[in-house]
Amino acid sequence: MGHTARVNDRTPDPAASRQERKQRTRRALLDAALELLEEQGFSSISLRQVTRTAGVVPTAFYRHFADMEELGLALIDESFRTLRAMLREARTGGSMDGRAIHNSVEILVGYVHEHRNHFRFIVRERFGGVASLRQAIGGEIRMFGSDLASDLARVPALDRWRGEDLRLLAGLIVSLMVQTTEEILEAPPSDLAGYEETMSRARRQLRMITLGLGEWRVAGRADATTAGSRG
Amino acid sequence: MGHTARVNDRTPDPAASRQERKQRTRRALLDAALELLEEQGFSSISLRQVTRTAGVVPTAFYRHFADMEELGLALIDESFRTLRAMLREARTGGSMDGRAIHNSVEILVGYVHEHRNHFRFIVRERFGGVASLRQAIGGEIRMFGSDLASDLARVPALDRWRGEDLRLLAGLIVSLMVQTTEEILEAPPSDLAGYEETMSRARRQLRMITLGLGEWRVAGRADATTAGSRG
Numbered sequence: 488m489g490h491t492a493r494v495n496d497r498t499p500d501p502a503a504s505r506q507e508r509k510q511r512t513r514r515a516l517l518d519a520a521l522e523l524l525e526e527q528g529f530s531s532i533s534l535r536q537v538t539r540t541a542g543v544v545p546t547a548f549y550r551h552f553a554d555m556e557e558l559g560l561a562l563i564d565e566s567f568r569t570l571r572a573m574l575r576e577a578r579t580g581g582s583m584d585g586r587a588i589h590n591s592v593e594i595l596v597g598y599v600h601e602h603r604n605h606f607r608f609i610v611r612e613r614f615g616g617v618a619s620l621r622q623a624i625g626g627e628i629r630m631f632g633s634d635l636a637s638d639l640a641r642v643p644a645l646d647r648w649r650g651e652d653l654r655l656l657a658g659l660i661v662s663l664m665v666q667t668t669e670e671i672l673e674a675p676p677s678d679l680a681g682y683e684e685t686m687s688r689a690r691r692q693l694r695m696i697t698l699g700l701g702e703w704r705v706a707g708r709a710d711a712t713t714a715g716s717r718g
Numbered sequence: 719m720g721h722t723a724r725v726n727d728r729t730p731d732p733a734a735s736r737q738e739r740k741q742r743t744r745r746a747l748l749d750a751a752l753e754l755l756e757e758q759g760f761s762s763i764s765l766r767q768v769t770r771t772a773g774v775v776p777t778a779f780y781r782h783f784a785d786m787e788e789l790g791l792a793l794i795d796e797s798f799r800t801l802r803a804m805l806r807e808a809r810t811g812g813s814m815d816g817r818a819i820h821n822s823v824e825i826l827v828g829y830v831h832e833h834r835n836h837f838r839f840i841v842r843e844r845f846g847g848v849a850s851l852r853q854a855i856g857g858e859i860r861m862f863g864s865d866l867a868s869d870l871a872r873v874p875a876l877d878r879w880r881g882e883d884l885r886l887l888a889g890l891i892v893s894l895m896v897q898t899t900e901e902i903l904e905a906p907p908s909d910l911a912g913y914e915e916t917m918s919r920a921r922r923q924l925r926m927i928t929l930g931l932g933e934w935r936v937a938g939r940a941d942a943t944t945a946g947s948r949g
Contacts, residue, residue, distance in 0.1 A: 527847070528759055528761070528846070528847055530759070531762065610845045611845045611846065611847075613845075614841045614842045614844075614845075614900070615759070615842065616758070616759055616842075625904075652922075655919060655922055655923050655926065656923075656926060658897075658919070658923065659894065659923045659926060659927070662893055662894060662897040663890065663893060665897070666889075666893040666896070669845070673856075688886060688889070691883075691886055692886050692887075692889065692890045695886065695887060695890060695927065696890070696926065696927060
């Protein structure tokens, strides 16, 4: 912290300072866009609005992003990158038991709660008017599914599952996580009871899915005909 | 058809004709909005654009809707009303077996496919910029959940489930149906293979959920502790 403050005031290393200033401006542009996105959709925000809110001249924008679309893609990237690593980490050891479920939900909900502006943007633009952003968000969500499917493949109870079934299962879990994200964003940030409630619902719904896994394996062996005969 | 044509040309009943013309104008306004919504978000569409596209004078709008918001709510209402009745109908008899699952998915996917413009609007505005539309769409989706939870309560295998668990289960199924709707809309209308693939995925994912129901009941009786020990 002391070092940073010194650099801010007067620096003995012009190269480091330039680099740092550049990073600060980039951050200011991203934050300005997030602030504007609280009130507007991405497609209605102009480059000039972003630079004005960030307090930089419009031409400065182009030292960081080719256009607004590239800024939007950077926001998507920073929304997902850390979360994805954290969720993979929570599953190391290949266990998908109650504790892994508990941890994954807590990580997701906590992360979304702390990055509300990012994820409000994600949830809105997931089906918003800018095709490249829609595709990028869809791609990131699919990657959560692929990560999860390859971790599920290492769970002993699922060793006989076909890859396609593992992907379906992962898709189901990711879909529940998307819904949980949406619920977290709908409640006001101060609603801690609602936050706990959402987390508890998500955990129990995840358990409803995982409880069926043993049965599914049996159903799969019997060519899936047992499913129809259950009442 | 012959009757309609005659009325259109010259009618012996001025009252009926007035009523019919009024209905036609209302429909033209709703269709014009849907057409504009293919390219734009709801909040960026103006009343004048809608009347121009519908081919009526702007003042005619107010004989049908108080404002654009009311037109948006009418679109939401007509998107969901028939679908909700059809899905309830598919579950009459209280069976939630393989056939009911098969039918429900087919109804949903077929309905969304035939009303793509309506549901593209729904999916976009679900987290879009107009609060009253967001709330109305959220309310409609929650009603699907309530309908389903009360039907699930009549399924013999679930007779010992608590109301809260039935609502969680219904929420899980509705979440999967929302995701299926989104997938249908992402593929081009002519992609019939993709359409069948989405339907097949949704059915198998639904079965993954329902296969766990028997286990969940056991887990519920044992105070849900068995869940953590699996895996």
